[in-house]
Amino acid sequence: MIRSELVQKLCDDFPDLTQREVEGVVGAIFDSITEQLSRGGRVELRGFGAFSTRSRDARLGRNPRTGEAVQVDAKRVPYFKPGKEMRERLNLQEVTAE
Numbered sequence: 001m002i003r004s005e006l007v008q009k010l011c012d013d014f015p016d017l018t019q020r021e022v023e024g025v026v027g028a029i030f031d032s033i034t035e036q037l038s039r040g041g042r043v044e045l046r047g048f049g050a051f052s053t054r055s056r057d058a059r060l061g062r063n064p065r066t067g068e069a070v071q072v073d074a075k076r077v078p079y080f081k082p083g084k085e086m087r088e089r090l091n092l093q094e095v096t097a098e
Helices: 003-013 019-038 084-097
Strands: 043-045 049-056 059-062 069-072 075-082
Touching: 003 019, 019 043, 019 049, 075 084
Parallel strands: none
Antiparallel strands: 043 049, 049 075, 059 069
């Protein structure tokens, strides 16, 4: 599902809200999550999962086009850990789909 599909689904589920209002809410949620992570924080949505960041050390990488060694700087990357309820629902769907 992409962002526009999420907005459309929410518009269908909440017909009293305009598409512009739904887009504003979705944007505000994503912006809040991104802002919290950029400050080194953590965002937990009970039953869904938790967003956090992890540090990656600087390393020597390779340019895939030329094969030349390239220095890759240290950086923080986003990390998502699904919640228990999500894991259970995903595994339940796999079992019933077979």
